[in-house]
Amino acid sequence: MTTYISFIFTVILFMIVPGPSVSVIVANTLRYNLSAGVKTVIGTVSGAASMFVIYAFGFDLLSKNFQTFLNIIQWIGILFLFYMGFVMIRDSKNLNIKLEIKDNKNFYLHGYLVLWSNPKMLVMMASIIPVFLDLNQDTFNQVIILGIIFCTLGLISDLIYAYLVNYIKENFFKKDLSLIGKFSGTCLILGSFWLLSLRL
DSSP states (O other): OHHHHHHHHHHHHHHHHHHHHHHHHHHHHHHHHHHHHHHHHHHHHHHHHHHHHHHHHHOOOHHHHHHHHHHHHHHHHHHHHHHHHHHHHGGGGGSOOOOOOOTHHHHHHHHHHHHHHHHHHIIIIIIGGGGGTTTTHHHHHHHHHHHHHHHHHHHHHHHHHHHHHHHHHHHHHSOOOOOHEEEEEEEEHHHHHHHHHHOO
């Protein structure tokens, strides 16, 4: 039980700093509406759940070969963060144009794919999860339980972001959303430089 409590506190600290998944939730909520943000959240949680299931089934194989895969994905994540930040700043003035939602499934897919490209999640899988595992016991069940805890906390955290951003949009930036778009984009670009600095 102590292990799981420690894991909960670790995950909370892990989620304090927003990553690419949160940025997509924020972007879809700003660009469209709360429903779009919630659908993106469902996608991110589904992505995390699938990642934990795959990790549980292939723990031995992944733990041996994860570092190479992690390095590749981290570079992709750095470039992706910079690109998203650039696009948000470039298109910030367009946030004031309300778009119609033509394909609801896209928001789910956004969340799912971005979660899988999120370097934070890969760090979690490669470096943090093994710390909380008893390798003398069945790792499958342990990973699944940790996954359930992580996905539950992630769902709560991401929904808070979606609702908070929607509230701010509706009450403080209703006339001009470009400022919050520029701010979000700048944070993403700074985040990409921070990740880059960790690798140099």
